[in-house]
Amino acid sequence: MQIVENITSKYGSFDLLPTPGFVISHHFIDCESKLLIVAENTVEDSKKHNIPVPSYTRVFDPIIPKELSFEEYRHYFNYEKETIFSDDGKLKLVSQRTHHPEPLGDAYEEQLYNNETGELISKSSGVAFLKCKRNNLIDSHYFQNNLQQEQEERQKTQPKQFCPVCGAQVNYSLRYPKAICKSCKSKITDCNGRPVEFFNTEFLGYGCQGYYSGTNQKELYDSTACYIGTVELVANEHRFGGIVIQTIE
Numbered sequence: 001m002q003i004v005e006n007i008t009s010k011y012g013s014f015d016l017l018p019t020p021g022f023v024i025s026h027h028f029i030d031c032e033s034k035l036l037i038v039a040e041n042t043v044e045d046s047k048k049h050n051i052p053v054p055s056y057t058r059v060f061d062p063i064i065p066k067e068l069s070f071e072e073y074r075h076y077f078n079y080e081k082e083t084i085f086s087d088d089g090k091l092k093l094v095s096q097r098t099h100h101p102e103p104l105g106d107a108y109e110e111q112l113y114n115n116e117t118g119e120l121i122s123k124s125s126g127v128a129f130l131k132c133k134r135n136n137l138i139d140s141h142y143f144q145n146n147l148q149q150e151q152e153e154r155q156k157t158q159p160k161q162f163c164p165v166c167g168a169q170v171n172y173s174l175r176y177p178k179a180i181c182k183s184c185k186s187k188i189t190d191c192n193g194r195p196v197e198f199f200n201t202e203f204l205g206y207g208c209q210g211y212y213s214g215t216n217q218k219e220l221y222d223s224t225a226c227y228i229g230t231v232e233l234v235a236n237e238h239r240f241g242g243i244v245i246q247t248i249e
Helices: 070-076 137-157
Strands: 002-009 012-017 022-029 036-042 056-061 066-068 082-085 091-100 105-114 120-127 196-199 209-212 225-228 231-237 243-247
Touching: 066 070, 091 137, 105 137, 120 137, 196 243
Parallel strands: none
Antiparallel strands: 002 012, 022 036, 036 056, 056 066, 082 091, 091 105, 105 120, 196 209, 225 231, 231 243
């Protein structure tokens, strides 16, 4: 990669020309070192979509400017194995930054342990150069636990709702208090006992049209009324898309 000085560009007071046969895919300032990180891919790889391709990472001091070798930028980071503990002492995190030959560049590895039993709880690895500070596994662990506790508390205070046909518990809905469960939806029929099913008529979830089951939506069922045994039901479009089937009062 070539540095062209005395030109104002998105990189600073210089511009960068990719290595022949390569294109620059992305760049950012590393949050820890404030060095400029530039990644380039081969022209052929840059045309590939939705599949992982190798990126060649270049590290620059944007002040000089100069491309730095590993020996030149390594003093910005700690490559020794580190061990830290959670504030409550229950978790131990072992992490290490590592350097790999091209195209990988710097990476990190983490293992999170139960500090009381020594059990491995989780582990992760990834690219070490980052635009924003990365949450470590201790942060992620407590975030997920807090989120789960909040969900459990909401469930405790939220009213319970049950399918009016079979009695199975369903998601609470103030708007649809008489909605039947998914299992019962598969059992609906016309008044003669022939199975029917309902679909939205528009892509965004609007409309409600019935069809006789097993006809690949070709034989229309021109009614929104349906039945499970002697229980009379009605089908409508759901406010947020989809179909809701409720008992008739």
